Amino acid sequence: AALRDMVARHDLPVVVTFRRHDLFDNTDDHYVGEAGVGMPPVVRQTLVDADVVVAIGARFGEMTTGVYSLFGTDGKANDGQRIVHVHASAFEFGKVVAAEVTVNAGSNAACSAFATMRSVATDRWADWRVQRRAAFLETLDCPPQLGDLDMGEVTGWLRQRLPADVVVTNGAGNFSIWPNKFLLYGADARLLAPQNGTMGYGLPAAVAAKVADPDRTVICFAGDGDIQMNLQELGTAMQADARPIVLLVDNSSWGTIRMHQELHHPGRVSATDLVNPDFVVLAGAYGMHAERVTATDGFAPAFERAMASPTGALLHLITSTDQLNPRLTVEAARRQGQTG
Secondary structure (H helix, E strand, O other): OHHHHHHHHHOOOEEEEOOOHHHOOOOOOOEEEEEOOOOOHHHHHHHHHOOEEEEEOOOOOOOOOOOOOOOOOOOOOOOOOEEEEEEOOHHHOOOOOOOOEEEEOOHHHHHHHHHHOOOOOOHHHHHHHHHHHHHHHHOOOOOOOOOOOOHHHHHHHHHHHOOOOOEEEEOOOHHHHHHHHOOOOOOOOEEEOOOOOOOOOHHHHHHHHHHHOOOOOEEEEEEHHHHOOOOOHHHHHHHHOOOOEEEEEEOOEOHHHHHHHHHHOOOOOOOOEOOOOOHHHHHHHOOOEEEEEOOHHHHHHHHHHHHHOOOOEEEEEEOOOOEEEOOEEHHHHHHHHHHO
8 A cells, every 4th residue: 555655646657576566556557567587678668768766675686677787787877867775674785786875664664655755746757657558558468379279368368357356376487477477466466476486386375375365266377397396286275175276388398498498509409398197187186177278269168167166176278389488489489599
């Protein structure tokens, strides 16, 4: 509430840090994106264009700085950009970014104080904020995907239909781009996701969320390699009577590793193909409703059945191995790697 009040008083655009989407209502017109892995160019441009950046509770690490290329971390001046850094630990100040003003305070206390200040809202940046919001919303448009099941259409459908208080979890891998870049988290929604590359995080996080609040809809996004780090947690779900809905995105590959192989060593693919078990049979053995979905038009009815199931559910979503991430195919990555 303190952050919301501060933003409203001063009419400020808001960028959240990596996987911190639920700190601010994504449906609010002041929300303009996330600074994280695969930062969209329009979000990066927002951070470049800002004459003042107020970083509240943020650490200027690899993700927040666009792999150390923003806020002067590349050794170049950023046209007089001024940084205000607010953090509960004074040890964070000056580690990476030389802030002009540092405030040693907790985030809530700082936001509450900022919210009581005389408003600095001005028409000078009101139009810019509106333009940055429009640019962010365009990033939700996803190009058509290879294969019969288009995850861009799936997440677009989910974005319109998930409950306002949904809890979404995910582990690590390119599949996590779908919940991290193509869903919107309202004021009551929550995203539980790792800050590092913790594969398998999504399933136990979903079980824990369902134990903590059995009445809320909990959706776990997982990859085929990712979920096998903690697949046995389906047993924990059964034992605890905690029944999330698992959306298992299966491209039969270590997709993130394959992507880097193609980008840096094009055509030299090594040990990234996966031969997977029958996830539908496995989930059924744990007492869950389970279905395999191979085409886009099959997702909506399968998801409705999953939502209606008292046992929780696992939907095994078959996607193309050649689609490395929502905006990159194997062919395009290989071509990019060959041309440098």
